[in-house]
Amino acid sequence: MIDHPSLLGDLGPEEPEVPDDGTLRVRGGVTPASEDPIAAVLVETELPHLARAFDYAVPETLDAKTRPGVRVRVRFAGRLISGFVLARKDRTDHVGELAPIERVVSTLEVLTPSLRTLCEEVAARYAGTLPDVLRLAVPPRHAKAETTALRLPEASVTAAEVFGGLALTASPDEPPDFHDWLHALGSWGGDVEPGTPPTAHGPRAAMAVVPGSRPGTGWVHLGLRAATTALAQDLSVLWLVPDYRELELVLAHLDAVEGLREHTAVLTADQEPAARWTDWVRVLTGRARLVIGTRAAAFAPLVDPGLLICFDDDNDSYLERRSPYPHARQVLLTRAQQQRSAVLLLDHGRSVDVQRLVDLGWAGEITVPRDQRRASAPVVLVPDEDAPDLRGRIPGRAFELVRAALGRTRRTPAVGPVLVQVPRAGYLPVIACARCREIARCPACGDRFTAASLLGPFACRSCGHRSPDFRCAECGHSAVRSVVDGLEKIHEELGRAFPGVPVRRSGGHHVLQTVPPEPSIVVATTGAEPYAAGGYAVGLLLDTLWPGPHLRATDAAISRRLRAASLVRSSAAGGRVLLLDEDPAVQKVVSRFEPIPWAREQVHDRTLLGLPPATRTAVLTGERSDVDEVLAAVSEAGALTPLLETDDPYSLVLSFTIAEGPSVTRRFAAEVVSRSMRQAGRVHVRIDDPDAL
Incomplete structure (x- = not known):
C-alpha cells in the first residue's frame, strides 16, 4: 500500500528511505511547527484506495491556522488538491521526508466533529468513501460569500x-x-x-x-x-x-x-x-x-x-x-x-x-x-360502470363534476378550480399495435400490456411479466402506439367543452406553483399539480397511474394519488374527487383516505418474504466474473440471498439481514478498495437502492 502522496504517480526514482532517528524531515527545508507538527489530512480524491488520511508537516507559519476541520491545499501525486485536516499529532509512521501543507484555504472549521461522525456512518452504511460523502455534505467554498x-x-x-x-x-x-x-x-x-x-x-x-x-x-x-x-x-x-x-x-x-x-x-x-x-x-x-x-x-x-x-x-x-x-x-x-x-x-x-x-x-x-379523517378528506368517487374506455376519453361523470364546480348546475356542492391529473412521463397504461390498433396484451396472462415508452420495455402489472420488445398476436407487428390521452389532448378537449373558462396547463418545463381560487380548470401531470388558494373544488384523477414493474410501484401510485386528492377541499366543504384508477389497492386506500393499514400490511408481507425494508439490498454491476469474485469475498461477512439477475450489463441484486448489514457493507467497501488498488475489473456496488426490485 502506498504510504505517502510523495510516492504516487510518475515522480521519478523513488527516494531512498531514511532511518527514523526521531527527527522530522520536511521537504523543501520548511520549518515545522514546534508542537504537534504533523497533520492527518483527508485528501479529496475519487479513488477508493486513497480515501484515507495522509500525514503532512505543518509549517511553523501555518501553525495557528491548521486546526482540525479546516480545508487545506496539499501536494498529492504531483498536483495541488484540497483536503480536510482530521487531526494534529506529534509523530508519524512515515519514514523519510514529509511534504508540507501548502496553504490553509480558510480558518473556518467546516468539518465539525459531529458532521464528520455523521459522514463516516453514512459512508459505512452505503459502502462508500468518506471523501464521496463529504462532497455531498460540504458545498464548494465561495471566498467572497464566506x-x-x-x-x-x-x-x-x-x-x-x-x-x-x-x-x-x-x-x-x-x-x-x-x-x-x-x-x-x-x-x-x-x-x-x-x-x-x-x-x-x-x-x-x-x-x-x-x-x-x-x-x-x-x-x-x-x-x-x-x-x-x-x-x-x-x-x-x-x-x-x-x-x-x-x-x-x-x-x-x-x-x-x-x-x-x-x-x-x-x-x-x-x-x-x-x-x-x-x-x-x-x-x-x-x-x-x-x-x-x-x-x-x-x-x-x-x-x-x-x-x-x-x-x-x-x-x-x-x-x-x-x-x-x-x-x-x-x-x-x-x-x-x-x-x-x-x-x-x-x-x-x-x-x-x-x-x-x-x-x-x-x-x-x-x-x-x-x-x-373522513370529515377532513374529500368525497372520493370510484365509478363502477361509467369508467373511461380503452381509448382514454374523459367519462361523462367527470364532465358533470366539472360543470358543478364551475357553478353551471343547480346542485353545486363546491364552486372553485378543478384539478385534472394526467399520468406524467413513465409507463403508458394502455398501448396498442401501431398497425392493426389491437390493444397490446400480456402473452402470459392476457391482461393489458404497459410500456415505459413506445420503444419499451414492456410489462404486465397483473402477473409481473416483462419483455424488452413486443409482437402483436393479431398481425405480428412490433411497433406500438399510446391510446391514452396526454396533457395536451386533455387540455384541448376541456377547452372545447367549456368555452370561456380558463384552462391552465402544468407540466414539463412549465410548472405552475399556485392558481387563484376562482373557477378554472387546471390540467397537470403527476407531481406538477399547483396549489390552489382554499383548495380545489373537484379533482379528476384520470387513467391508471402505474409507475412501473417494481416493488414500490403500488406504493408510489398511492402516494401520488393521495397528494393530488389532498389538494381538494374536505367533504364538509363540498370537495369531490373522481378516481379513475383500476388498481384495487389504489382505489381502497384513496377512497377511504386510509394509507396506514395498507402500509402496515405491506410491512408484514414483505417481512415474511424477506424483502425491504425488513432486509437490505446490494446491487452489483460489472463483468460476471468480477461480480462473482466480489460475491465470494463478501459472503464470508454474512448470508447473501440472490433476488434478481439481469444482463446487458450484468447485474445481480442481493439481500442481507439488517443485523448483518454493518459487516456486509464494510466488506463490500473493502473489496472496492482492494480492486481499486489492484486495478482489477470494476464492480459497481450500490446499497439499498429503493428501485432495485
Whole structure:
C-alpha cells in the first residue's frame, strides 16, 4: 500500500528511505511547527484506495491556522488538491521526508466533529468513501460569500428569547395526539442545555396529514408549529422537503411569522454557489437556527440540533444521484440516532419504511381519529360502470363534476378550480399495435400490456411479466402506439367543452406553483399539480397511474394519488374527487383516505418474504466474473440471498439481514478498495437502492 502522496504517480526514482532517528524531515527545508507538527489530512480524491488520511508537516507559519476541520491545499501525486485536516499529532509512521501543507484555504472549521461522525456512518452504511460523502455534505467554498457571511452580526439574543413568546394558532384540524407530541417536544427541549448533547432522545413521531381546512398545505402549518416550539427552547431545526415547489410554499408561510425568516437558511443543490455557501456558513456559525431545504440540506451543520422534520419521505427526489447514493431520509434517521434529536415525519400517505419504524416503536404514531379523517378528506368517487374506455376519453361523470364546480348546475356542492391529473412521463397504461390498433396484451396472462415508452420495455402489472420488445398476436407487428390521452389532448378537449373558462396547463418545463381560487380548470401531470388558494373544488384523477414493474410501484401510485386528492377541499366543504384508477389497492386506500393499514400490511408481507425494508439490498454491476469474485469475498461477512439477475450489463441484486448489514457493507467497501488498488475489473456496488426490485 502506498504510504505517502510523495510516492504516487510518475515522480521519478523513488527516494531512498531514511532511518527514523526521531527527527522530522520536511521537504523543501520548511520549518515545522514546534508542537504537534504533523497533520492527518483527508485528501479529496475519487479513488477508493486513497480515501484515507495522509500525514503532512505543518509549517511553523501555518501553525495557528491548521486546526482540525479546516480545508487545506496539499501536494498529492504531483498536483495541488484540497483536503480536510482530521487531526494534529506529534509523530508519524512515515519514514523519510514529509511534504508540507501548502496553504490553509480558510480558518473556518467546516468539518465539525459531529458532521464528520455523521459522514463516516453514512459512508459505512452505503459502502462508500468518506471523501464521496463529504462532497455531498460540504458545498464548494465561495471566498467572497464566506467573508460576507462572517461579517453578519452574531445573534445578540438566543433563539429562546426571540421565539419564546411565539405561539402559532392551533388549527381546528389538529388531532389530540399532535398536541400531546408538541407538549412532549417542549418539555424535552426545556431540559436540553445549550452547547451540550441531550441526555435522552427527543420525541419521534409520524403523521399522515388530511386536507381539512388547509387543502394540500396543512403539513406546512403543522411543521411550523413544531419548528417554533423547538426554536423557543433554543434548539435548531432542520426541515427537508422534496423539491423547490414545497420549498417555496414553506418560505411563503414563513413570511407570515414575524422574525422567523431572518433566522432561516435555505440549502438546495440548485442554489448559486455564493448563496448556498453564505447560508451554509450562517448555519455552521449559529447565525441561522432554522434550515429548510431539499436533500442537499440533510447534512446541514446545525448548532444545538433539536428537531428534524421531513415531508413526503418516500419521494424520489430524496435519493442522491451521486455515489454512494444515500437517501436523505436515512441521513436524517442517522442524525437522530447520533444527536438524540426529535423527529417529525409528515406525509399525506405513509411510506412502508416509516411504517416499519412505527411498528418497531422507534417512532410514535400521531393518529387522526377516523371520524375526523373522513370529515377532513374529500368525497372520493370510484365509478363502477361509467369508467373511461380503452381509448382514454374523459367519462361523462367527470364532465358533470366539472360543470358543478364551475357553478353551471343547480346542485353545486363546491364552486372553485378543478384539478385534472394526467399520468406524467413513465409507463403508458394502455398501448396498442401501431398497425392493426389491437390493444397490446400480456402473452402470459392476457391482461393489458404497459410500456415505459413506445420503444419499451414492456410489462404486465397483473402477473409481473416483462419483455424488452413486443409482437402483436393479431398481425405480428412490433411497433406500438399510446391510446391514452396526454396533457395536451386533455387540455384541448376541456377547452372545447367549456368555452370561456380558463384552462391552465402544468407540466414539463412549465410548472405552475399556485392558481387563484376562482373557477378554472387546471390540467397537470403527476407531481406538477399547483396549489390552489382554499383548495380545489373537484379533482379528476384520470387513467391508471402505474409507475412501473417494481416493488414500490403500488406504493408510489398511492402516494401520488393521495397528494393530488389532498389538494381538494374536505367533504364538509363540498370537495369531490373522481378516481379513475383500476388498481384495487389504489382505489381502497384513496377512497377511504386510509394509507396506514395498507402500509402496515405491506410491512408484514414483505417481512415474511424477506424483502425491504425488513432486509437490505446490494446491487452489483460489472463483468460476471468480477461480480462473482466480489460475491465470494463478501459472503464470508454474512448470508447473501440472490433476488434478481439481469444482463446487458450484468447485474445481480442481493439481500442481507439488517443485523448483518454493518459487516456486509464494510466488506463490500473493502473489496472496492482492494480492486481499486489492484486495478482489477470494476464492480459497481450500490446499497439499498429503493428501485432495485
